Amino acid sequence: MSGLLEVSGLTVELPTPRGWVRPVNDVxxxxxxxxxLGLVGESGSGKTMLSLSLMGLLPTGARVSGEAWLTPTESNGAGARQNxxxxxxxxxxxxxxxxxxxxFxxxxxxxxPVMPVGAQIAEAIRAHNAxxxxxxxxxxxxxxxxRASVPEAEDRAKQFPHQLSGGLRQRVMIAMALAAGPRLLIADEPTTALDVTVQKQVLxxxxxxxxxxxxxxxFITHDLGVVAQVADRVAVMYTGRIVEQGPVREVLTRPRHPYTKGLLAASPTLERGKLDxxxxxxxxxxxxxxxxxFEPRCQWRREDCVTAVPALRAVDAGGEQHSARCVLV
Ligand SMILES: Nc1ncnc2c1ncn2[C@@H]1O[C@H](COP(=O)(O)OP(=O)(O)O)[C@@H](O)[C@H]1O
Ligand code: SF4
Ligand SMILES: [Mg+2]
Incomplete structure (x- = not known):
């Protein structure tokens, strides 16, 4: 498989009244x-900020460093990669x-809200195909x-967003996002606001x-259970850093970072009895x-956990491409 997106050392800094913060830190x-790729972490982990940086939509004043190489379509620049x-x-x-x-x-x-959905999709197509x-x-x-399984597409195209159910609106948004033929789709908690049945259909x-x-x-979510349904690999994010990364089955069955273990026990989707x-x-x-x-919340913390930020290290020989940022690994 070819590398479509290769991000290395990506850091986003934002100014606050109390100094600069790094919502995305060396990702x-x-x-x-x-x-x-599933990207998972609690609210405030930096997931949205990371995706906005990949869309060029960061708040004004943001500083970005590191690299994010995108391999474009053949029709769009003879294979030259863009940072x-x-x-x-x-x-x-x-x-x-x-x-x-x-x-979103x-x-x-x-x-x-004041434009028929078909006209909005047409606008997205025209923007890239004048x-x-x-x-x-x-x-x-x-x-x-x-393509997004919107039934009676000709009729729906003439309707306004408020005339559609939540699930249909989500399908229209997906149709619009994909209308100009992108190669990479960033889905930021796309099913969080939907009920379980509609969520399954959208996934x-x-x-x-x-x-x-x-x-x-x-695919961004705060629920590791959703990641299990859609992702090939998963990256777990905490306070702007990736703390664990690997093939989804490997990470879900043999989590190595205490934060990942915590997210698993707290997942409403993985049927494990009571939520913890x-x-x-x-x-x-x-x-x-x-x-x-994660030290203040970690039941395995030891003295050396507070001396330096642990490196992201490979997890034993068996776990190909599985790594975790914890002194216990
Ligand atoms: N405009 C901003 N200026 C400074 N900090 C921000 C701004 N927007 C968000 N943040 C902070 O960035 C961090 C990451 O937020 P976000 O990317 O939205 O997390 P997530 O999507 O994982 O819930 C949070 O601590 C949030 O408070
Ligand atoms: S480095 Fe220490 S505090 Fe952090 S997750 Fe590992 S054991 Fe817990
Ligand atoms: Mg978010």
Whole structure:
């Protein structure tokens, strides 16, 4: 599998009244075409900030360093890779939607409430294909809705977002995100607000589209149980850093970082009887403990946990590409 996205040492810094914070801190990951990487962590771990940095949508004043190499489509630049960290706004306009697209937890953040959904999808297609005739744009709009399993696509295209159910709105948002044929889809908690049945349908839809379109997917959730359903590999994030990473089955059956073990015990989706929440709370980025950031909540902490941030180390020989950031590994 070819490397579609290769991120290394990605760091995002934001100014706050109490100094600079790093919601994304030295993150390295890769996603191949046709592969889903699950990104998991509690609220405030930096998942959204990481995805916004890959879309060029960070808040003003943000500083970004490190590298994020994207291999573009053949039609879009003869195989030259682009470092997203170095793009200017003009270059982002071609990448955003054209190469990388994003769907959010709340469809209304991406849908315009006063425009029929078909017109919005047509706009997304035209933004990346100015040469197309309006007949061809219309044809592709309906095809995009059908591909996302929106029933009666011609009729639905004329409706406004508020006329659609939550599940249908999510399908329309996915259709719009994929309308211009991106290669990488970032899905940020796309099913968190949906009930279990609709959630399952949307997960199945994303999985089918990944296969059909050969998409690379970054699937963000706070629930390791959802990751188990959709991802090939998983990265666990805490206070901006990746603390464990590996093939999904390996990480779920043999978690090595105490934080990953905590997330597993707290997952509402994995049927394990009673939920066991992780004690304490994610620390403020302005007041991170020295050494391991999970130390105040960790039942296995020892003296050397506070002296330095543990390195991300490979987990024994058997676990290929499985690594964890803990002194016990
Ligand atoms: N504009 C901002 N300025 C400073 N800090 C921010 C800003 N937006 C979010 N943060 C902080 O960045 C951290 C990561 O947030 P976020 O990426 O939204 O986490 P997640 O998506 O994992 O819930 C949080 O500690 C949050 O408080
Ligand atoms: S480094 Fe120490 S405090 Fe941190 S997770 Fe490992 S054992 Fe717990
Ligand atoms: Mg988020």
């Amino acid at each position: 390295s990951l890769r996603i191949a075409a046709g592969e889903t 997203l960290v170095a793009l200017r706004e003009k270059e982002w306009r071609a990448v955003r939607g054209g190469e990388i697209a994003m769907v 937890q709340e469809p209304m953040t991406s849908l315009n 040469q197309l005739t309006s007949d061809e744009v219309q044809r592709r709009t309906i095809a995009a809705l059908r 199945a839809l994303l999985d089918r589209l990944r296969r059909e379109m050969g998409l690379g997917m970054l 929440p992780i004690p304490g709370a994610v620390p403020q980025l302005t007041a991170l403990p020295p050494g391991c950031a």
